[in-house]
Amino acid sequence: MGKTAFIGRLKTSALLIVVAVDLLSGVTAHASGPAFPLTTKSPEARGLADEAVNLFFERLETPAAVAKLHKAVAADGQFAMAHQLLSIVTMDTAEQIAEQQKAFATRQFAGPAEQAVIQWHQDSADRKSIDAITGMNEVLRQYPQDKLVVYLCVWWLFSQSQLDRALAVLDQSGILDSPGMLNAKAYTQAHLRQYDKAVETIAKYAASLPNEPNSQDSYGEMLRFAGRFDESIQHYQAALKIDPSFYPSQFGIADSFSLKGDQAQARREYAAGFEKFHPAEQDEVRFRVREATTYVRESDWQGADRAFQAIADREHARQSSQLEADIYRQIALYQPDAKQGLRFLDKANAVLANAKTAIRRDIQHEDANILRARVQLEARLHDKVSAMANLDRLRQMAQTSNDSVIERFYHGASGVLLYAEGDYNQAIAHLEQDTGNLFSLQLLVYAYEKSGDLTSARRAYATLAACNETSVEHALVVLPFRKCHQAGSCEAGSQRLF
């Protein structure tokens, strides 16, 4: 492995070194074709950037990658691509914005290809989305097999929730020797609900990193998505054998038991996880929600209320308003009495109104998600006036925010109301834009059926029936959906549609 300085030129009294990216291994290697340059006057900064890219994209070690990039920009403050990478890699929203600005401000010290990458991300930040798309595709056309460029494209497409296109870029790159890309591909396939393909891909990833707990953990997760719960548990156990402190696998075991239908064992596994480990705060909330969801799967509403309320109280004490509000939203969804559900949504709104520490975008998303739930519950209560008023609010939010997440909530809520009114074709047009939500996907199955499109109904049915997710929505929608279809007595209206 070696780095070769192949071009040197003088610029404002400093020697700029463009270091070739012709490494034998590491992420900046390329399968064939031209290599993407990284321009810096500091060989040290270049080395740090290479390490950061490898840590982030190949090994998914975000904090370590951020630390390397901090050092890189300290070594060369005019290293525009290091600023750009830091903007992409950091989890700190303020730093994302600041580093994007620095990348743009220092772009004159970079070469044309780097400038094109920076311009594309700047256009994205400025919401010039079509310019950003064409900019990305132009860079990709010039460097179709360069690992860094492919990664940048895929990560940006992830940030836009464009998984179909991300998968196409990964496939077209022809890069087969990158563990990070295999991992990314498997998760993309899983989230596109192509579970068998995801298992096939993750098997290759696991084979490429046989001694890494994350590879076994990811393998377990893909098998869980595919409904192969016993095998999933075996791979989670393998991850823990490699690294007994790798706590996601302990909770993965619990998830698999829960989805398999053994809620008592699932709860024992969650409890063991909380006893042995101290997960990071956001992880802990996710795992506790999953633990609470075991009661929803058993239709034990009182047990669910107790478990979810305990989480809400914990988040209240932590002043995590958005998370607390979201817990109340989830409680609202499973309430057998929709009026009681609306009272929990009132609580969620009250918590959100007093949010002091949450990021504004997170509050907007939660606010929109609560509105979506309101429309859903009001539709269940046949309260059309309230539902229409809340849909109007959601529509205004969608039109003014230019935010795809809020837009999805709007389409989901519109689909509910149109379905309730019997306008199935219009309902389909909206529900098709919110298929990540399992309530919407279920309604879509019935809307297709009622509109006479049985081919699409069968396809959506197969997608829904094959879902194995850990969410409350899954517990409320997929399990009853499977049951009634297996019994052969399933008709729209026999389940909780809204």
Added chain:
Amino acid sequence: MVTAIVVFFAGLAQAKQLAVVVDKENQTDNVSTAELANILNGKTKTWADGKPIKIIMRDPSSRDAELVFRRLLNTTPDQVRTFMQEHPGLIVLAGSDAEVLRLTSVVRGAIGFVDLYSLTKDVKIIKIDRRLPFDVDYLLKGGD
């Protein structure tokens, strides 16, 4: 602690957005839903300047093509198959979005339908009912 990249999928997959594209010499900037439907069903055969229209899209059984037909002609996938048999030669089929873009950029009078995120500078995107793909009520969004 290394965890899987699930964090990037917090929002799950966004609905597919299809762009309507034409060659860069085409003077059209906007079409109405009705005009686009008439182009797709073969009733409108030429542009305002008299150039013949060539429709270019992916295989009609692809999800993208299903979306176009559903939104414009209100047809199911089964009806699309029948439509294609009844209108041979109306639509030029391309194997990929890249091919749709390439053909649209070189064939004068072409109109193509592509995944918005495949868009390149080789073609011109046109509005539908004055809306672009990022607008909330844009017509060609969806896909289950």
